[in-house]
Amino acid sequence: MGTGEAVTVRDTVLTTGTAARARLSARREMLLGLLLFGVYLVVAGLPEEARIGRAREHGEAIYSLERALRLDIELSLNRWLADQGILRVLANYEYAITYIASALALLLWLFLRHPERYRTARNSFILLNLGGLTCFVLYPVMPPRLMPDLGFIDTVYLGGTWGSWGSPLVEHADQLAAVPSLHMAWTMWVGVELARVKAKRWVQVLNIVHILVTLYVIMATANHFLLDAVAAIPFVAIPVYIAERASRPPAPKVEGPDAFFMAVETPAAPQQAGGLIMLDTAAREVGRADLVREIRARLDGLPRFRQRLTGRGRWRRPLWRDHDPVDWEWHVMERRVDGMAGVREAVAELQAERLPLDRPPWRMVVLKGAAPGRTAVVYLMHHVVADGVGIVAQAVHLMEPPPAPVPAPPRRPLRRALATAAGLAQLATAVTRPERLPSSGTPERRYGTMRLPLAEVRDTGRRHGARVTDVVLCAFAGALNRVMGEEEGRPAAVRVAVPLMMRPPGSAMVGNHTTAVMVDLPVGKMAETDRLAVIAKRARVLRSGTRGQAAWFVMWQAGRFLPAPLHRRFARMSYSGRFLQGTVSSLPATAGPLRLAGAPLTAVYPIVPLAPGTAFAIAGLGIDGELCFGLSLDPGLADDADALMAAFGDVLEELRDGPR
Structure with a gap:
């Protein structure tokens, strides 16, 4: 010790x-x-x-x-x-x-x-x-x-x-x-x-x-x-x-929104999320032993790092039980890779492996050889533990300095009830099915990354009267247009799920508190500024609060009142290629520089799981003034994630330099 x-x-x-x-x-x-x-x-x-x-x-x-x-x-x-x-x-x-x-x-x-x-x-x-x-x-x-x-x-x-x-x-x-x-x-x-x-x-x-x-x-x-x-x-x-x-405190039960991600997981769609953490190790090497020491020292604040799921039969949801001792040899590993291409291959390989639920559902892999003076750490956690914000919070808990507390937003029950009622009416009129994108039907993945100055993306949005999320949606829709041809099965529009956080960042590290609102992205040929204008108009549903509140209400109440077998059927039906084709997520930015095991972070690229039957998931995370993107891609849609991310960057550059 x-x-x-x-x-x-x-x-x-x-x-x-x-x-x-x-x-x-x-x-x-x-x-x-x-x-x-x-x-x-x-x-x-x-x-x-x-x-x-x-x-x-x-x-x-x-x-x-x-x-x-x-x-x-x-x-x-x-x-x-x-x-x-x-x-x-x-x-x-x-x-x-x-x-x-x-x-x-x-x-x-x-x-x-x-x-x-x-x-x-x-x-x-x-x-x-x-x-x-x-x-x-x-x-x-x-x-x-x-x-x-x-x-x-x-x-x-x-x-x-x-x-x-x-x-x-x-x-x-x-x-x-x-x-x-x-x-x-x-x-x-x-x-x-x-x-x-x-x-x-x-x-x-x-x-x-x-x-x-x-x-x-x-x-x-x-x-x-x-x-x-x-x-x-x-x-x-x-x-x-x-x-x-x-x-003994009662063993926590897997809540409905958490069980949702257990239900939708299939062999072809593992549901683990996390991040690719890049460390500056020019001054100080960081290895597996350093990570084990940091995690041990903070284990009391990370309950799911030492708990596993215990089943209670078909009709009851599992419980979280302590799992001692922690198998450090399995949970924290170290391997060598050949440059950043090797890093991305390693991430894609780890994404394809389902995290077993008979042990604490997390894993960290130290990747040596990413670049001179750089070490990569892949951090994965099953979605049953937390949403993207919660998983980021647990990773930040291992770092220095500790995060500042976030005040809870004011409670407005009447406004929330009215928004839920209005959103339910809107959801009832938007139940069309999109075309399916090509997919391999296997857990095989491709992984791509990109890093941009956050201020630059924000400035691009302001120039066009749009939000950062609108710009990201437009950049990915434009990238699909450039990489996929109509003869390759490119549809006129792609429906994406945009996760919305139903709690303030930092309020909890466990549990899923997100919902998703669907947005149809035009992917046909058009000027990128025109595409952004269309998307910014359609994406207003993300900020109205009504559909998000209604979707959260449905997700939470279904988890509370539906028997476990029916809830599993509901989850598999609603979160699949039947109703969406991919996921585009924007995670809250962290303020200030961070250090892990004494080494400064240079970037953190999100790792987002694909919904069953969908072809892609991309997310952006702000780290110390940089916007880091991570793309998870089914090779049936495109075999080269780097080419899709390059096209993504080209669209952002065109929006940045194009007319207002």
């Missing part, structure tokens, strides 16, 4: 302990203790006359069973101790005091030193005692000391030990409560809790000695049979198990 990791773990523990201690109340804990004691007094106050006959029968039955099993060692231990004077007195006081003292001391120590563990331990202690009291009522058992006809001697009563039987302090205690032995139960419970908080070894050894001494004393003083002590084991184990399970 490195220094940074140790500091992070220490700070996490201190923060957790402080928060837990702040939530505890000594007054409330004392009240709980008094309530438990009150329940004991009620049980102890039950008339013995009605129970004594059954208690005698039960005690004799236990003793008979011990004799049949040849476990009846109590009588010889009892007779020997009765003649020992000082040792007998010490045993009497050990029986009366130490089990109470050890349990109360542990509870106090946990309250003060381990408040994060105290509540679970206290709950198991309460359950242990309630279980024991219930057994005392339903199955009273007479202890050996009350059966002198069997030869037992009550050493405690004869000695008048203060604080035990025969003492005025507890003269009204329940004396028909031999099963289970709470003396043994309490001392064993102390041992379990000491082990769970990893107490010092000598403390645990001392408690083991105390358990053995208590076992001897309860039999030698004729207060319990050996089987009474054995019966205490489940009365400790079961409450500890229940309290542990109850204290």
